[in-house]
Amino acid sequence: MSLSRIAISLGLSVTTVSRALGGHGDVAEETRRRVEEEARRIGYRANPIARRLRGGRSDAVGIVLPTGPGQFGEPFFLRLIAAIGPRLAEAGLDLIVSSARSGAEELALYRQFVENRRVDAMIVARTRLDDDRIAYLRHARLPFVTHGRTRAGGHASVDIDGARAFREATQRLVAFGHRCIGFIGAPLDYGFGFFREAGWRSALAEAGLPPGPARFAEPSEENGHRLAHELLAGPERPTALLCATDRLAIGALHALGDAGLRPGYDVSVIGYDNSPVSNYAATPLTSYDPDIEGAAGRMLDMLLAQLAGQDGAGMNELRGATLVPRRSDGPAPDLNGQMKSRAISREERSDDERPHDTA
């Protein structure tokens, strides 16, 4: 009872009022003016639900947060949501967020979203190389965009070039003189885990070095701590640890402390994410900044284009991450000449070597 209210008080039909406000051509200029004024006067807002029913849409985009062990508070998702929020609002779309742990529960939630017609499109993050969510969405013919590539491809996606970043990071460590560079990775079925490992491995091969020791687990501080321990206790002790995420790297830094090793000096550590804590870790962490906001913006572009009818198959973008050098990496300990200058600057600030409990 709202379009009709304007219609009645102006002696017009509902149709005309609708078309006047909708900006259609077949309504007299004078009439449109009167309608607009009356609409403003009574504070008319089109009921979005009626509009959706009529239009057969739901004007909403869905996203599912991963929960579960070690997944608390991944800042990535917050930044993603914060980045696209205003633009979605501008486009008249709602962002519907729910949460599930990876696996069956998660897929069930996607089904719910789709089958209950709650969303017109979805944003998929934490993409796996072979991802049943993506197979499902494709089968359901629902527009979507992923953060991260899949093996199959052929869908809209934005990805950060983790392979390049980690190749670059490895080259940096090689240039620093490191010869045994370990890797602390995320599970390889995640696309991001896969490509980062691939970058590390390929750079080692290019440099003619044997592959260093590697361990993989869900990216949490605790796992980083544990895996670094394992690597440092192994037969070939790495002088550098490349970590798939900052959270892993933070844990690794502590493992160094436990072993009485100085980060950036005895062992170099490089992370990825450039999270706020990386700057305030025990030793400020050299990391890669992925420009989440930029990626989020492109994902939204792709989503809106698909909702406007375009085919998403050809949409994909690979973006770079930029190195943020801090204190956690440096020359390999066995190269004495090159190390001198840095060693001095280290003396100034003295060194830290303290074992820590895992608490």
Add this chain to the structure above:
Amino acid sequence: MSLSRIAISLGLSVTTVSRALGGHGDVAEETRRRVEEEARRIGYRANPIARRLRGGRSDAVGIVLPTGPGQFGEPFFLRLIAAIGPRLAEAGLDLIVSSARSGAEELALYRQFVENRRVDAMIVARTRLDDDRIAYLRHARLPFVTHGRTRAGGHASVDIDGARAFREATQRLVAFGHRCIGFIGAPLDYGFGFFREAGWRSALAEAGLPPGPARFAEPSEENGHRLAHELLAGPERPTALLCATDRLAIGALHALGDAGLRPGYDVSVIGYDNSPVSNYAATPLTSYDPDIEGAAGRMLDMLLAQLAGQDGAGMNELRGATLVPRRSDGPAPDLNGQMKSRAISREERSDDERPHDTA
């Protein structure tokens, strides 16, 4: 065209099909069985939009994330969303998330939510003592629940008793022998900032101590770093720093490092949030765990009760936070006898004192 599809293929009326699936009493058991079977067969799902239009609801709950400087990735919101997501889904409600920076933009977004009838209820976090969002929601008669109390009160709210936690923390430091306890707080117009400061101040008064030095800013690592610097450079140098949040505390720990002071030994630091990083800070941070999931659950209870028609005015709950002692606090440096035992364990792990760039 869906209820009607079942109706047609069964030779029933739409009404009867609807009432059969709705579980009403006036449909024969045999008929209900047939309807349910056919519904299952064709995979019928009620169109939520039609249902909403008819019911005059929107079956959605809104929440606005704060963005802006130093607000990136507050894990609080993720944990909140993750905690309530499944239960909302179960209740058939969507969670609509958007984002805005505090202030005019934020209020405008609330208005948009309400006036465009996008939500039936809202969740308000980052509550200020005098909060125009709350005044607005009350005026608009939209159910809501806040995380944090307001001065006015009279609405559904869940809060963690920050005053009690910070009184307790202060008493702990006093018992450790500290006599000058500084405070690094959040702005006092935030409820959480206000009560935490009040707890600190009242405990000092109760202990017969003069109020220590205090500084306030948006809770970020950077601000914690800056404010701790100021406090340590001030005329009365505190031997302990109580920080309103872990992020402030992490920054403060670094300021200690800059000044060549050993956390937990020369200067004690206590934070609040028990965030994942607190366990992996330069020195593992003594903190308070607020049980966000528990609070989120209660908030949802209140929201659902209000959507079921109850008045939210009397709903409010004050919950406790629990201390998680780690390594960043301990006896005051001037009390020698009591310190001995801890000093030894410190020697083992050696000390860290290194200036850092803010990078």
Add this chain to the structure above:
DNA sequence: TTGACTTCCCGAAACGTTTCGGAATAGCTT
């Protein structure tokens, strides 16, 4: 047989919008 009461079902309206297919009026051409 009649009336009342149960049991089971249904038509129509309503939620608020958009759109299809006209229809009425006015102006212009021939």
Add this chain to the structure above:
DNA sequence: AAGCTATTCCGAAACGTTTCGGGAAGTCAA
């Protein structure tokens, strides 16, 4: 004067659901 076009408006249907107010049988008692 008749036909044609352009302009401006409108009625009705449709989106899919729920609910109001019956109504048609069947059952039971008087």
